[in-house]
Amino acid sequence: MPEAISQDSVAAPLPIAHGWYLALYADELPPGGVQSLEYVxxxxxIFRTEDGQAALADAHCPHLGAHLGVGGKVIGSALRCPFHGWEWDYRGHCHSIPYSKVIPPSARLRMYPVVERNGAVWFWYHPKGTPPEFEVPVIPEWGSADYGVQWDRHTWSIRAHPQDILENGIDFPHVMTVHGFDAPSNVVSSFEGPLYRWGADTGKEIELLDKRRENFSFRVDTWGLGLSQVHYHGLFSVIFQIGQTPVDATMTRMSFSVLTRESDRADPQIAAALRRYVADNVRTLEQDFPIWANKVYREQPLLCAADGPIHAFRRWAAQFYERAV
Ligand code: FES
Ligand SMILES: [Fe+2]
Structure with missing residues (x-):
């Protein structure tokens, strides 16, 4: 008799979660800029008005369906459609039709709430269009005198769902097999509403002249499935801002941004160690990609006692999906 295929061994994609997602870095969108995006x-x-307000909308004009990102132009505080010239302001209202004095009262472009924070433009996605349930937290160091305003950027399109990518963080045993590290020690994790926070200590060989072994501690704050902020402190300090924006239910655009301190970069030895450390982190991330791209999502995984808190993580993640009614 053929073996039954169990439901959970099929690569059934998880749906797209609601949350804040990174649309682009703020400096990629100058005043008057218009860009097409494909996310969620x-x-x-996405466009930026002449006085600096960023706005994100469904691409197709409610009139006769032209793509507003292909030939659309910013005029003052509005985006002018390339087809018949209707103008849509940053709130999605039509404020001008060049050949009609009367604007249909139902003329509305679907807009997404947008916030500009920590050097990026974030948008709130909810399949039902309900308003944001939490905020994009400020990274106080970003823009400070020591850290400045320059993210070092690494971006990938990955065949993976944001939930699988995040689950990797608390899947402690995989760091030994995939990355060849010791498992982290002093791991703490907590789940508070939309915030999932975890941290650990890691001993790491730092290649200074004295080959010292430096203890780092790090803390990861993850808000929803789209946004993580990581603080590392040790010989130097590093902040990572990680955006995980679903292209669709199977592909994720990952933006891995690195912020370092001027005072660390000013010391040649520390700066060299810092560069190696960041390069190591990038390489470590890339080691996960083939696993994520080819794994299936096991709804009922077979776990052992020494696995990370997979079930607690999944209970937390479930709040970002619409429940079937
Ligand atoms: S399709 Fe946009 S104005 Fe006609
Ligand atoms: Fe990993």
Whole structure:
């Protein structure tokens, strides 16, 4: 008799979660800029008004369906459609039709709440269009005198779901097999509403002249499935801002941004160690990609006592999906 295929061994994608997602870095969108984006399974357009307000909308004009990102132009505080010239302001209201004095009262472009924070433009996605349930937290160091305003950027499109990528963080045993590290020690984790926080200590060989072994501690704050902020402190300090924006239910655009201190970069030895450390982190991330791209999502995984808190993590993640009614 053929073996039954169990339901959970099929690569059934998780749906797209609601949350804040990184649209682009703020400096990629100058005043008057217009760009097409494809995220959350939709065609989108992002623009910045002449006085600096960023806005994100569904790409297709409610009139006769032109793509606003292909030939659309910012005029003052509005985006002018390339097809018949209707103008949509940053709140999605039509404020001008060049050949009609009367604007249909139902003329609305679907907009997504947008916030500009920590050098990026974030948008709130909810399949039902409900308003944000939490905020994008400020990274106080970003823009400070010592850290400055320059993110070192690494971006990938990965065949993976944001939930699988995050689950990797608390899947402690995989660091030995995939990355060849010792498992982290003093791991703490907590789940508070939309915030999942965890941290650990790691001993790491730092290649200074004296080959010292430096103890680092790090703390990861993850808000929803799209946004993580990581603080590392040890011989030097590093902040990572990680955006995980679903292209659709199977692909994720990952933006891994690195912020370092001027005072660390000013010391040649520390700066060299810092560069190696960041390069190591990037390489470590990339080691996970083939696993994520080819794994299935096991709804009922077979776990052992020494695995990380997979079930607690999944109970937390479940709040970002619409429940079937
Ligand atoms: S399709 Fe946009 S104005 Fe007609
Ligand atoms: Fe990993």
């Amino acid at each position: 399974g939709r065609k989108l357009v």
